[in-house]
Amino acid sequence: MAEVKLVGLEKKFGDVSVIHSINLDIADGEFAVLVGPSGCGKTTTLRMVAGLEEASGGSILFDGKPVKRLQPKDRDIAMVFQSYALYPHMSVRDNMAFSLRMKGVSSSEKKRLVGFAAEMLGITDLLDRKPRQLSGGQRQRVAMGRALVREPKVFLFDEPLSNLDAALRAQMRIEIKRIHQRLRTTIIYVTHDQVEAMTLADKIVVMNRGHIEQVGDPLTLYRRPVSRFVAGFIGSPKMNFFPAKLLSDESGLHADLGDGIRIEMPRERDGVYRPYAGRSVEIGIRPEHLLDDNRLIDSGAIAMDVTIDVVEPLGSTSLITFVLGGTSYTAIGDIALMRRPGNKVRLKAAAKDIYLIDPESGRVVHPADNDSTMIRLAV
Amino acid sequence: MTRRTGWQRLGLGLAVTVLLAFAAFPLLWMGLTALKPPSEIFAWPPRLLPEAPTLSNIGRLFAQTHFVTYFKNSLIVSTAAVVLTLLLAVPGAYGLTRYRFWGRETIAATVLFTYMFAPIMIIIPFYIVMRTLGLANTHIALVLAYCAFSLPFALWMLRTFFQSIPIDLEEAAMTDGASRFRAVIHVVIPMALPGIIATGILTFILAWNDYIFARILISSDNLKTLPVGIADLYNASVIDWGMIMASGLLVIIPVVIVFSYVQKFLVAGWGSGGVKG
Amino acid sequence: MQTRGLPGLLLVLPALLLLVTLTLYPVGYGFWLSLHAKHSLFPQQTFVGLDNYLYLVNDPEFWESLRIGLIYSVSTIALQLVLGVAAALLLNESFFGRNIVRGLVLFPYMIPTVVAVILWKWMLNNQFGLINFGLVSLGISNEPINWFGRSYIMISLILVSVWQFFPFVLLAVLARLQSIPTELYDAARVDGAGPVNRFLFVTLPQLASVLFIIILLRSIWMFTKFDTVWLMTQGGGAERYIRTMPVYAYLRTFNYYEAGMGAAVAIVMFLMLVVAATTYFFLFRQEDQL
Numbered sequence: 040m041a042e043v044k045l046v047g048l049e050k051k052f053g054d055v056s057v058i059h060s061i062n063l064d065i066a067d068g069e070f071a072v073l074v075g076p077s078g079c080g081k082t083t084t085l086r087m088v089a090g091l092e093e094a095s096g097g098s099i100l101f102d103g104k105p106v107k108r109l110q111p112k113d114r115d116i117a118m119v120f121q122s123y124a125l126y127p128h129m130s131v132r133d134n135m136a137f138s139l140r141m142k143g144v145s146s147s148e149k150k151r152l153v154g155f156a157a158e159m160l161g162i163t164d165l166l167d168r169k170p171r172q173l174s175g176g177q178r179q180r181v182a183m184g185r186a187l188v189r190e191p192k193v194f195l196f197d198e199p200l201s202n203l204d205a206a207l208r209a210q211m212r213i214e215i216k217r218i219h220q221r222l223r224t225t226i227i228y229v230t231h232d233q234v235e236a237m238t239l240a241d242k243i244v245v246m247n248r249g250h251i252e253q254v255g256d257p258l259t260l261y262r263r264p265v266s267r268f269v270a271g272f273i274g275s276p277k278m279n280f281f282p283a284k285l286l287s288d289e290s291g292l293h294a295d296l297g298d299g300i301r302i303e304m305p306r307e308r309d310g311v312y313r314p315y316a317g318r319s320v321e322i323g324i325r326p327e328h329l330l331d332d333n334r335l336i337d338s339g340a341i342a343m344d345v346t347i348d349v350v351e352p353l354g355s356t357s358l359i360t361f362v363l364g365g366t367s368y369t370a371i372g373d374i375a376l377m378r379r380p381g382n383k384v385r386l387k388a389a390a391k392d393i394y395l396i397d398p399e400s401g402r403v404v405h406p407a408d409n410d411s412t413m414i415r416l417a418v
Numbered sequence: 419m420t421r422r423t424g425w426q427r428l429g430l431g432l433a434v435t436v437l438l439a440f441a442a443f444p445l446l447w448m449g450l451t452a453l454k455p456p457s458e459i460f461a462w463p464p465r466l467l468p469e470a471p472t473l474s475n476i477g478r479l480f481a482q483t484h485f486v487t488y489f490k491n492s493l494i495v496s497t498a499a500v501v502l503t504l505l506l507a508v509p510g511a512y513g514l515t516r517y518r519f520w521g522r523e524t525i526a527a528t529v530l531f532t533y534m535f536a537p538i539m540i541i542i543p544f545y546i547v548m549r550t551l552g553l554a555n556t557h558i559a560l561v562l563a564y565c566a567f568s569l570p571f572a573l574w575m576l577r578t579f580f581q582s583i584p585i586d587l588e589e590a591a592m593t594d595g596a597s598r599f600r601a602v603i604h605v606v607i608p609m610a611l612p613g614i615i616a617t618g619i620l621t622f623i624l625a626w627n628d629y630i631f632a633r634i635l636i637s638s639d640n641l642k643t644l645p646v647g648i649a650d651l652y653n654a655s656v657i658d659w660g661m662i663m664a665s666g667l668l669v670i671i672p673v674v675i676v677f678s679y680v681q682k683f684l685v686a687g688w689g690s691g692g693v694k695g
Numbered sequence: 696m697q698t699r700g701l702p703g704l705l706l707v708l709p710a711l712l713l714l715v716t717l718t719l720y721p722v723g724y725g726f727w728l729s730l731h732a733k734h735s736l737f738p739q740q741t742f743v744g745l746d747n748y749l750y751l752v753n754d755p756e757f758w759e760s761l762r763i764g765l766i767y768s769v770s771t772i773a774l775q776l777v778l779g780v781a782a783a784l785l786l787n788e789s790f791f792g793r794n795i796v797r798g799l800v801l802f803p804y805m806i807p808t809v810v811a812v813i814l815w816k817w818m819l820n821n822q823f824g825l826i827n828f829g830l831v832s833l834g835i836s837n838e839p840i841n842w843f844g845r846s847y848i849m850i851s852l853i854l855v856s857v858w859q860f861f862p863f864v865l866l867a868v869l870a871r872l873q874s875i876p877t878e879l880y881d882a883a884r885v886d887g888a889g890p891v892n893r894f895l896f897v898t899l900p901q902l903a904s905v906l907f908i909i910i911l912l913r914s915i916w917m918f919t920k921f922d923t924v925w926l927m928t929q930g931g932g933a934e935r936y937i938r939t940m941p942v943y944a945y946l947r948t949f950n951y952y953e954a955g956m957g958a959a960v961a962i963v964m965f966l967m968l969v970v971a972a973t974t975y976f977f978l979f980r981q982e983d984q985l
Contacts, residue, residue, distance in 0.1 A: 091884065122878050124881065124882035126897065127900070434785060438800065506713060509707075509709070509710075510710035510711070513705070514703070516703065519703045536964075538964070539965055543958065569710055569714055648810070666813055
């Protein structure tokens with residue numbers, strides 16, 4: 040187990056800077072997930088922690104000790120690769136035992152460690168097979184087994200589930216979480232899938248273009264995203280961003296979305312929002328908070344009347360697409376209402392689920408926070 | 419990819435230099451010698467660069483020997499071999515790729531199997547056969563021999579090229595109103611052109627460089643190709659080194675020129691078998 | 696839409712015809728020839744059954760050619776392999792000018808054998824050759840070495856053969872090296888393998904299938920090589936000491952004018968190759984062939 044700290048970590052390729060001064064603290068035993076779109080730098084960061092890429096600047100500390108100068112094998116880490124990278128000509132057993140063999144561990148000790156890892160992953164009867172005889176899911180487990188065997192300080196995962204089909208992925212997620220609960224080793228996990236991030240992480244690190252956008256636990260990132268990027272990245276389906284003008288009149292602040300739609304801003308946020316009066320803003324509402332549902336309503340709800348464009352049944356609910364000002368948006372509907380394209384409906388959302396975004400800075404404007412788990416990062 | 423230490427960089431540079439020197443320097447030395455006057459060629463200790471570079475060696479080569487004839491013969495024979503090989507291999511490879519018929523895979527395998535018979539095995543009976551046909555000591559015999567030796571490889575290489583061109587393209591052309599033949603001419607051949615050119619080049623090099631068939635099949639001096647001609651030049655009593663080196667230099671020029679294009683294909687062709695999907 | 700076939704067969708027919716008449720027929724004819732006594736220049740022959748073969752069994756020249764041939768083949772193949780693989784590993788690294796170097800290093804393979812031979816005859820010349828100059832000035836040898844005399848001819852021959860053909864090994868190995876996924880090396884590094892272990896446990900196993908084929912092909916070609924051997928050994932006084940089997944077959948046919956005997960030697964070579972190749976195949980066959 041180790042605590043991992045990144046201080047001012049940078050990476051340049053020639054003159055091009057791809058990672059700009061990253062600062063991150065990961066506590067001992069924490070499951071941290073680096074998430075972001077392709078090219079955001081998450082894999083590069085992971086590889087620097089592993090020692091497979093050389094950092095151009097800054098430092099990496101394991102339990103307070105700098106490891107930047109150490110070779111991967113001396114950092115006491117283990118890594119699971121996206122393509123598993125199993126040695127094709129070796130049996131599963133030999134694959135898992137390879138690192139131990141490099142260290143010069145005794146046969147009996149090798150047997151014990153391999154047996155233990157195999158049992159934890161349920162691959163004991165596969166030990167004598169070769170990788171090409173295994174299915175994708177089995178290979179993935181062997182790759183994890185190879186990492187487990189090393190009893191490292193930090194586990195590194197590089198998009199391990201992206202080559203699996205949806206069903207297997209869901210299954211493996213649970214396995215990984217179970218292993219973490221059992222072993223309590225520090226994990227740094229890279230993925231582009233925000234669902235994986237939300238379900239697995241103790242701490243999510245959202246990255247974009249070589250920067251960290253926000254760090255926090257899943258719920259905080261979901262409820263209080265710091266920037267438009269994070270708001271749009273976390274949560275599926277994606278948050279709706281309605282361009283609007285923030286106007287002030289006798290009744291208070293409201294947003295004009297065009298097409299006659301008007302949203303009253305919650306009174307209690309008047310102070311925070313007023314500076315933006317008269318400006319173009321964006322109103323963010325998650326589809327799951329924009330409901331065509333007769334049941335909901337508390338006072339302070341906002342409503343918009345729209346015409347349905349497409350209906351996608353999901354089983355118990357349906358995804359409703361509607362068009363406003365030439366752009367498509369999504370809402371969730373009650374399937375029992377049997378909506379059809381062309382129907383006019385009234386969509387409602389609770390006041391607490393509305394976000395105001397300043398398009399210039401890309402920041403989400405939040406009322407003063409009394410929630411101390413949210414971390415603001417200066418870029 | 420970690421950066422290399424200074425020592426590692428030095429070692430790498432050293433190893434590359436040694437390799438380069440081993441492989442390429444002898445050729446360079448040959449070229450330099452060809453351009454030196456005899457006084458410098460036989461200087462001891464030898465100097466690297468010519469002080470007074472001269473074309474006299476080349477001049478003597480043209481004037482005193484039948485080098486030009488040999489060059490002409492090589493050109494004729496090699497070009498004819500390429501033409502014949504491509505004429506047979508392109509339709510042949512196409513037939514092996516796009517059509518299913520009984521024995522197809524057996525034929526494809528047997529074709530490659532002929533390479534197990536090394537030239538030396540074939541040349542003796544081949545010579546007797548040609549003699550019987552009255553074709554001994556003709557260019558025709560040579561062209562036939564070179565074609566026979568290039569065909570298996572040409573068929574194999576062109577087949578892989580054709581296989582990599584999706585059949586959808588021909589089908590699209592045919593639904594657009596082209597006959598199969600025209601579809602092939604206008605669609606497939608242009609796309610396979612790199613492969614066809616590479617095959618042609620390799621055949622050319624094989625014919626251009628060959629010694630054994632030319633030695634055995636040709637006895638008249640005026641029909642000799644370059645490799646045989648040069649070997650005989652060398653064996654003539656007093657060796658004119660400058661001239662010999664000049665002949666070597668001139669012989670490899672077409673190969674050098676042509677080779678720069680082949681290089682890309684050779685590496686690609688060999689590698690495609692092992693690349694992950 | 697792979698249509699059924701007659702047109703396909705017709706397309707292949709001309710090529711097949713040529714191959715059969717010019718390759719398979721001569722081979723068959725070669726077998727037939729070996730059972731006859733035939734003067735190379737005259738059309739008549741006499742059937743002698745296995746007499747030619749029996750003669751060879753008792754012929755010291757034949758056995759000598761086999762011995763020399765094996766020494767030559769094994770040495771050149773081994774050296775070509777080592778040099779080719781080493782060069783491929785080297786050229787797999789990235790460095791400035793790598794592509795140019797890759798091109799230049801392939802030259803020895805692309806030039807005619809004649810040129811390779813005369814070029815080295817010049818470099819190894821006992822009066823004016825660069826090599827002797829280097830050896831003498833560095834004090835390695837007291838006087839210039841006669842590279843084409845009996846003592847050193849085999850070494851010169853091997854040197855030139857390796858120089859000429861190692862690029863073939865280099866090409867094939869390099870192509871394979873470039874398709875090895877780098878993640879395997881990453882995993883090995885994380886697992887604690889240093890450069891040597893990475894070569895042994897990642898690179899070499901991946902190269903196994905290419906090496907299998909290369910060894911097979913080069914063995915066939917070096918065992919049956921004629922022109923390099925012939926050209927290197929002519930005129931240096933050492934001809935009679937270095938006769939590999941192909942040279943012996945040639946001499947039997949064109950010096951002794953015994954075409955049947957020459958054919959017999961060639962057939963023996965062929966049979967040896969078939970046996971060796973089959974054994975090799977069964978022993979070392981790789982499951983994941985190209």
